[in-house]
Amino acid sequence: xxxxxxxxxxxxxxxxxxxxxxxxxxxxxxxxxxxxxxxxxxxxxxxxxxxxxxxxxxxxxxxxxxxxxxxxxxxxxxxxxxxxxxxxxxxxxxxxxxxxxxxxxxxxxxxxxxxxxxxxxxxxxxxxxxxxxxxxxxxxxxxxxxxxxxxxxxxxxxxxxxxxxxxxxxxxxxxxxxxxxxxxxxxxxxxxxxxxxxxxxxxxxxxxxxxxxxxxxxxxxxxxxxxxxxxxxxxxxxxxxxxxxxxxxxxxxxxxxxxxxxxxxxxxxxxxxxxxxxxxxxxxxxxxxxxxxxxxxxxxxxxxxxxxxxxxxxxxxxxxxxxxxxxxxxxxxxxxxxxxxxxxxxxxxxxxxxxxxxxxx
Amino acid sequence: xxxxxxxxxxxxxxxxxxxxxxxxxxxxxxxxxxxxxxxxxxxxxxxxxxxxxxxxxxxxxxxxxxxxxxxxxxxxxxxxxxxxxxxxxxxxxxxxxxxxxxxxxxxxxxxxxxxxxxxxxxxxxxxxxxxxxxxxxxxxxxxxxxxxxxxxxxxxxxxxxxxxxxxxxxxxxxxxxxxxxxxxxxxxxxxxxxxxxxxxxxxxxxxxxxxxxxxxxxxxxxxxxxxxxxxxxxxxxxxxxxxxxxxxxxxxxxxxxxxxxxxxxxxxxxxxxxxxxxxxxxxxxxxxxxxxxxxxxxxxxxxxxxxxxxxxxxxxxxxxxxxxxxxxxxxxxxxxxxxxxxxxxxxxxxxxxxxxxxxxx
Numbered sequence: 001x002x003x004x005x006x007x008x009x010x011x012x013x014x015x016x017x018x019x020x021x022x023x024x025x026x027x028x029x030x031x032x033x034x035x036x037x038x039x040x041x042x043x044x045x046x047x048x049x050x051x052x053x054x055x056x057x058x059x060x061x062x063x064x065x066x067x068x069x070x071x072x073x074x075x076x077x078x079x080x081x082x083x084x085x086x087x088x089x090x091x092x093x094x095x096x097x098x099x100x101x102x103x104x105x106x107x108x109x110x111x112x113x114x115x116x117x118x119x120x121x122x123x124x125x126x127x128x129x130x131x132x133x134x135x136x137x138x139x140x141x142x143x144x145x146x147x148x149x150x151x152x153x154x155x156x157x158x159x160x161x162x163x164x165x166x167x168x169x170x171x172x173x174x175x176x177x178x179x180x181x182x183x184x185x186x187x188x189x190x191x192x193x194x195x196x197x198x199x200x201x202x203x204x205x206x207x208x209x210x211x212x213x214x215x216x217x218x219x220x221x222x223x224x225x226x227x228x229x230x231x232x233x234x235x236x237x238x239x240x241x242x243x244x245x246x247x248x249x250x251x252x253x254x255x256x257x258x259x260x261x262x263x264x265x266x267x268x269x270x271x272x273x274x275x276x277x278x279x280x281x282x283x284x285x286x287x288x289x290x291x292x293x294x295x296x297x298x299x300x301x302x303x304x305x306x307x308x309x310x311x312x313x314x315x316x317x318x319x320x321x322x323x324x325x326x327x328x329x330x331x332x333x334x335x336x337x338x339x340x341x342x343x344x345x346x347x348x349x350x351x352x353x354x355x356x357x358x359x360x361x
Numbered sequence: 362x363x364x365x366x367x368x369x370x371x372x373x374x375x376x377x378x379x380x381x382x383x384x385x386x387x388x389x390x391x392x393x394x395x396x397x398x399x400x401x402x403x404x405x406x407x408x409x410x411x412x413x414x415x416x417x418x419x420x421x422x423x424x425x426x427x428x429x430x431x432x433x434x435x436x437x438x439x440x441x442x443x444x445x446x447x448x449x450x451x452x453x454x455x456x457x458x459x460x461x462x463x464x465x466x467x468x469x470x471x472x473x474x475x476x477x478x479x480x481x482x483x484x485x486x487x488x489x490x491x492x493x494x495x496x497x498x499x500x501x502x503x504x505x506x507x508x509x510x511x512x513x514x515x516x517x518x519x520x521x522x523x524x525x526x527x528x529x530x531x532x533x534x535x536x537x538x539x540x541x542x543x544x545x546x547x548x549x550x551x552x553x554x555x556x557x558x559x560x561x562x563x564x565x566x567x568x569x570x571x572x573x574x575x576x577x578x579x580x581x582x583x584x585x586x587x588x589x590x591x592x593x594x595x596x597x598x599x600x601x602x603x604x605x606x607x608x609x610x611x612x613x614x615x616x617x618x619x620x621x622x623x624x625x626x627x628x629x630x631x632x633x634x635x636x637x638x639x640x641x642x643x644x645x646x647x648x649x650x651x652x653x654x655x656x657x658x659x660x661x662x663x664x665x666x667x668x669x670x671x672x673x674x675x676x677x678x679x680x681x682x683x684x685x686x687x688x689x690x691x692x693x694x695x696x697x698x699x700x701x702x703x704x705x706x707x708x709x710x711x712x713x714x715x716x717x718x719x720x721x722x
Contacts, residue, residue: 063537064449069712089680091658105557108598120573125603129719131657139570139571141571144524158669168567168570170567174565178561178565178567178568178571179571181557181558181561181568182558182568182571182572182573182576183572183575183576185554185557185685186554186575186576186578186579187575187614188551188615188616188619189579189612190552190575190578190579190610190634191615191630191634192608192611192615192634193546193547193550193608194634194637194638195393195611195630195633195634195637196542196546196604196608197542197543197606197613197637198633198637200539200542200607204535204539205529206529207502207539207543208501208543209529210480210539210540210543210544211543211544212683214544214547214548214551214581214582215543215544215547216584217551217578217579217581217582218547218548218550218551218578218579219634219638220575220578220638221575221578221579222634222635222638223635223638223639224630224631224635226628226629226631226632226635227628229627229628229631230624230625230627230628230631231624233619233627234622234623234624234627237619237620237622238620240418240616240619241616241619241620242615243557244612244613244615245616245696246557247553247554247557247612248609248612248613248616250553250556250557251549251550251553251605251608251609251612252605252609254549254552254553254605255601255602255605255606255609258549258594258595258598258601258602258605259597259598259599259602261598262595263591263595264591266590266591266594266595267587267588267590267591268587269552269556270552270583270585270587270590270591271587272559273551273552273553273555273556273559273580273583274583274584274585274587276555276556276558276559276583277580277581277583277584278584285720296492300672302672302673303670303673304669304672304673304679304682305666305669305670305672305673305674307669308661308663308665308666308668308669308670308671309666309669309670311663311665311666312663312664312665313663313666318665321665321682358490360584
């Protein structure tokens with residue numbers, strides 16, 4: 001797969017194109033918007049094409065990076081225009097894409113389609129913010145259907161590894177079911193919480209005085225792009241409805257335990273969730289074996305720099321850093337996540353600079 | 362209120378004692394555990410007392426800082442032992458405390474009790490981590506009942522201001538209703554989400570591969586202290602049950618819109634929540650007029666130090682900093698929150714050091 005066409009050159013398409021150029025592939029790119037094609041070609045250093053057909057001519061691999069609702073149609077055109085190429089996509093939801101392809105593409109060509117979901121991106125959009133580094137180390141899910149050719153899937157997985165990402169094979173329905181829990185459900189839970197507090201707040205302005213760190217954590221996702229998310233949620237509506245049903249059932253069970261003043265059962269539920277949370281690490285690569293260290297920070301310019309500089313000097317890599325402002329108040333407290341191996345080094349480096357670290361986990 | 366007794370010398374009690382010493386009050390302290398009393402007295406530089414009665418002798422003000430279930434009983438003893446003192450407390454829930462005091466204290470003494478909730482603290486506990494700075498600038502809710510003496514409330518509010526905190530008066534039921542939304546409900550929502558994913562995960566280990574930034578944000582609270590939270594939730598069960606009912610109703614309405622593929626209505630719901638979220642700032646003091654700036658960060662030791670050092674050198678105070686690892690992947694991206702006035706300075710300082718900042722909000 002040395003000859004690659006990118007269809008749709010927004011943030012993800014242009015980044016994938018740049019990563020393919022980086023490993024020596026010949027890359028062409030096309031976007032429905034000619035100015036976007038031109039901008040992307042300059043940034044990622046690939047060949048701009050005036051039409052979809054021109055882009056896919058001679059390609060071994062076509063990567064469809066258009067919005068979810070347009071994927072199946074563009075993939076169908078690519079499968080027809082490039083009768084020997086493997087075609088994949090970059091959509092966040094997979095069952096609806098596979099169904100769309102099955103409806104639009106003749107059976108003889110469907111073996112060349114393999115769905116994909118490169119789990120990278122950022123809150124930015126457009127080719128101007130693209131970079132090959134966006135695919136470094138990310139999980140890139142491949143979701144072959146029963147009709148996908150086994151050789152095509154293997155070839156695509158090798159190509160994904162060559163680009164620097166981590167290929168993970170998964171049935172489309174299983175992909176959609178799992179991301180419903182860990183990506184789509186959190187989005188809905190956050191939005192509902194923010195909406196509820198805002199409604200309550202309309203005649204209670206002081207509610208915001210009382211809103212501290214925990215509320216901020218839970219409502220951060222509520223600031224995401226509404227149009228993007230409504231597309232994703234509707235495309236994955238069956239799995240999300242099921243996840244929401246299970247979430248509501250769990251909330252209702254906890255509500256009833258609290259209402260019955262069953263402190264023992266409430267504590268047990270919290271202990272189980274705490275144990276599960278502590279097995280989660282901050283980045284997939286370092287999930288096992290991390291340490292979380294709490295450090296109070298004076299609230300003035302330069303204070304955080306003293307901390308991060310001390311760690312950089314001490315050769316400690318910060319896996320995660322969050323300013324938590326303490327449990328309920330507005331003061332400065334940092335939670336650092338480092339690898340468990342580096343916990344001792346972190347503590348001694350910080351103590352030597354008069355910080356007061358405490359290991360939480 | 363120059364003579365103050367602290368009953369219960371854990372993290373909060375010892376910190377309040379230290380803050381009172383700092384402004385020149387004479388302070389005595391007592392804890393049910395003699396070793397805790399001794400440790401706290403050394404740290405906060407107050408007079409240790411062997412008994413509750415010895416601690417409150419001659420005090421103008423008694424601050425009860427014991428666990429929620431013990432507050433009313435200790436307050437009743439203090440009101441009896443110090444017949445001229447004002448008595449307040451530091452519990453996170455207020456209606457149950459007021460009810461307990463009403464049940465245990467003769468009507469003639471109840472006018473001297475004024476409930477309180479200093480909204481500071483940290484994930485640590487015990488006097489060893491206490492500091493007067495813990496009360497600096499925090500919201501300190503005062504919840505007088507109808508029986509509380511107006512002069513006592515005014516005097517307590519002045520004393521809270523003198524300590525450096527921000528007194529906010531609120532009816533006990535209103536306090537409990539509002540913290541149910543912005544503090545207790547997020548705790549339950551986070552715990553339920555983590556518990557649900559862990560249950561799903563038991564036969565789907567790969568679900569964690571797909572769990573990225575948003576899921577981490579929403580489940581961070583699930584690592585809190587189970588015993589502490591079960592006490593708080595049960596003590597505020599009426600308000601929490603109501604908040605959970607409203608939350609479940611809102612989630613169910615969103616579920617139905619998604620299930621009906623009503624993308625327009627889903628997008629509208631998300632837009633409303635996004636607008637509300639953007640009015641929330643990171644610290645109560647700077648809620649209005651903040652800017653959020655996104656900066657990509659290389660994933661290596663010292664990279665974050667370059668960023669924070671540049672800002673410190675440029676005299677920019679960081680209100681909040683979070684490593685977000687992009688929308689779905691595991692890569693390094695920082696969201697900085699600074700005051701809106703400092704947004705231009707932040708961008709130019711970072712650009713001068715070859716960072717690539719983008720203002721998000």
